[in-house]
Amino acid sequence: MPEPIKVLVTGAAGQIAYSLLYSVAKGDVFGKDQxxxxxxxxxxPMMEVLKGVVMELQDCALPLVQEMIPTDKIEEAFKDIDAALLVGAMPRRDGMERKDLLAANVKIFxxxxKALDHYAKKTVKVVxxxxxxxxxxxxxxxxxxxIxxxxxxxxxxxxxxxxxxxxAGRLNVPNNAVKNCIIWGNHSSTQFPDVSHATVTKNGVVQPVAEAVKDDHWLNNEFIxxxxxxxxxxxxxxxLSSAMSAAKAICDHMRDWWFGTHEGEWVSMAVPSDGSYEIEQDLMYSFPVNIKNGKYTIVQGLKIDDNAREKMNVTMKELKEEREMALAACQE
Incomplete structure (x- = not known):
């Protein structure tokens, strides 16, 4: 058996973590023999609830879990970790503006x-x-x-x-028949879901999603x-905000980052921009990426039409505004 890896989950007593921890603990993310x-x-204030979560994980009798460290101490939590799943934050509630959420959460991150800088391994992967x-x-x-x-x-x-x-629902095919959907930009209502480079396999034939759907109005409006x-x-x-689906996506994200993507397929991750697709450098912007040997690279050379460019710029503008607000909040 390989040496154990140390995986941090924050907000561990919360509803997303409740759906997430079992999958991580049984090997769905880092491997069945890790x-x-x-x-x-x-x-x-959540430590009593967390105690119950730990009891449940113990009662699952999962063979891969060598140790559990429940804590409210940040220096203990971040020490020598290999991966950080930073879930804990004030959740967005009905009617809440994003700027209110930003002000509440920026100090946490x-x-x-700082804790990652001081205590974590320099090779740590953070989502x-x-x-x-x-x-x-x-x-x-x-x-x-x-780092x-x-x-x-x-x-x-x-x-x-x-x-x-x-x-997949529109075309009545399994979810895994659809490949290479892209999310550009921010995880917000300005994001640009782009299927202009996506394919679908239907009746044994691979074709562009737009050709299969045959409804550009739906793709450019209701779908987005x-x-x-x-x-x-x-x-x-x-x-309540998404929990089960968020937990599944966290597992997908970290598993692909850990093990890599399949040849000819890409996934969407928000990563620091290197200037690709005319996106301002260092903004944390969602791009299509390939992953190999634990390293992601932004997919290059995709054709961007004027409509896509406009949508990509809208979400970039929001991210620039958020960045300035966050930096100002850090000074308060």
Missing amino acids: PIILVLLDIT QEQG VVGNPANTNAFICSKFAPS PKENFSALTRLDQNRAQAQI KTVQNRGAAVIKARK
């Missing part, structure tokens, strides 16, 4: 960035889930200067999964709006 030390961080995820990931990276920027990411895989499912506003729709229906 022992794990689970580090579970939450705030002090400023502190966690930020707490919203506004892209900007929180940018702040986290900024306050962890000793390479490319080790930080934010979750837009949930949006990709939503887009893929909408297309549905994906952009899916999180708000879930909140309206459940009175």
